[in-house]
Amino acid sequence: KNQVEQSPQSLIILEGKNCTLQCNYTVSPFSNLRWYKQDTGRGPVSLTIMTFSENTKSNGRYTATLDADTKQSSLHITASQLSDSASYICVVSPDRGSTLGRLYFGRGTQLTVWP
Amino acid sequence: SQTIHQWPATLVQPVGSPLSLECTVEGTSNPNLYWYRQAAGRGLQLLFYSVGIGQISSEVPQNLSASRPQDRQFILSSKKLLLSDSGFYLCAWKTSGTYEQYFGPGTRLTVT
Numbered sequence: 646k647n648q649v650e651q652s653p654q655s656l657i658i659l660e661g662k663n664c665t666l667q668c669n670y671t672v673s674p675f676s677n678l679r680w681y682k683q684d685t686g687r688g689p690v691s692l693t694i695m696t697f698s699e700n701t702k703s704n705g706r707y708t709a710t711l712d713a714d715t716k717q718s719s720l721h722i723t724a725s726q727l728s729d730s731a732s733y734i735c736v737v738s739p740d741r742g743s744t745l746g747r748l749y750f751g752r753g754t755q756l757t758v759w760p
Numbered sequence: 761s762q763t764i765h766q767w768p769a770t771l772v773q774p775v776g777s778p779l780s781l782e783c784t785v786e787g788t789s790n791p792n793l794y795w796y797r798q799a800a801g802r803g804l805q806l807l808f809y810s811v812g813i814g815q816i817s818s819e820v821p822q823n824l825s826a827s828r829p830q831d832r833q834f835i836l837s838s839k840k841l842l843l844s845d846s847g848f849y850l851c852a853w854k855t856s857g858t859y860e861q862y863f864g865p866g867t868r869l870t871v872t
Contacts, residue, residue, distance in 0.1 A: 649803070677859050688850050688863035689804075696859075734803070738859065748861065750803035 647672040651735050651751035659759055662725055666754045668718040668735030680709050680720045681734040683753065689734055692720070722756075730758045762787035766851050766864040774872055779824075779838040781867050783851030786832065791853040793834040794861065795826055798848040810834060811856065846871045 649670045658664050670678070677696045681689035693702045693709040695718075701710050706723045722729055732753040740747050763786045773779060785791050792811050796804040806819045808826035816826050823842060827835045834851055851864040 679859075681863075686848075686866070686868065688852075688866045690863070691860060694859055748804075748806070750805075752801065752803045 647737075647739070647749050649735055649737050649749050649751040651733075651754050653754060654752070655755040655757070657757045657759060658725055660725060660727055663721065663723050664725060664756065666720045666722075666733050666735075666756070668720070668751055670716050670718070670735070670737045670749070670751075672716075672737040672739050672749050674739050675713060675716070676738045676740055678709075678711055678718050679736045679738075680707070680718075681736060683732045683734055685731070692733075725756075725758045727758050727760060730756060732756070762853075762862065764851060764853055764862060764864040766849075766867050768867060769865065770868045770870075772870045772872060773841050775843055776840045779836070779841050779845070779869070781836040781849055781851075781869075783834040783836075783864055784832055785834075785853045788832070788853070788855065790831060790856070792856055793828060794852040794854075795834065795836050796850040796852065796863075798850060798866075800847075804850065808836070841871045843871050845869065 652667045675697055679694040680692045682692050683689040692707050693704050695702050695711045697713045708721045711718045732755050734753040735751040737749045765784050794809045795807040798804050808818055810816050810828045813828055824838050849867045852861045854861040
C-alpha cells in the first residue's frame, strides 16, 4: 500500500533554533519527493522537489535530504523564524512526468515557532 | 506568469443545499487540473482530475461532481451537501509531463 508517514505530528521550537522533520514512504515505484509549506487557511507552496537521483536540495534556510534506499526524507530548517510556523507536508509521486501526476500526501507536521 | 484562483474563499452551507466551487488558471494552456479535499488532521485527498476540456476522472465515489467547461476552468459541484463534505478544498494545476503541481488558495466549506 502506498503510504507517506510524517513525524513528529507537531513540533514547537523557539525562534532562532533549528529543527528536522521526518518523512518515511512506501510509495512504489518512486519518481520524486516534494516538501510543501502550508500556512493556515492557505494552499500548499512547494519548497523542494527531489528525484530518485538526488539526495539533498536546499531552498534558503530549508534543506531536504532523500535516501531512496531506505525510503526516508528529512526537512531541516535552520535559524527558524516566526514565519516558519506552518504545516510541512511531504508528498511522493510514483509518476515520472506522466500526464496524471498522481501524488501521495503525508498528514503534515505542524510547526510552531515561539518568540 | 501563471496564477490560480479559487472562489469563494469561505462558504457556509446547510445540509442538503447545492454547491458550486470554481477554479480558474491564468497564464498557461491545456493544464492538468485537480480537486483535492483536506479534512482536519488528514492528508490531502484527490477527488477529481482533468487532462482536458470535458475530460473528468473521479478518484473517490461520493456525492460530488466536477466539470471542465473551458480549458482553464474547473468546477466542483454537489446537488445535496452532506455534513461530511465539510473541509478545505484545494484546486491545483500542472503542465503535462512535468513534476510540479501548483495549488490555489483554497475554499473553506462548512456544512451545517
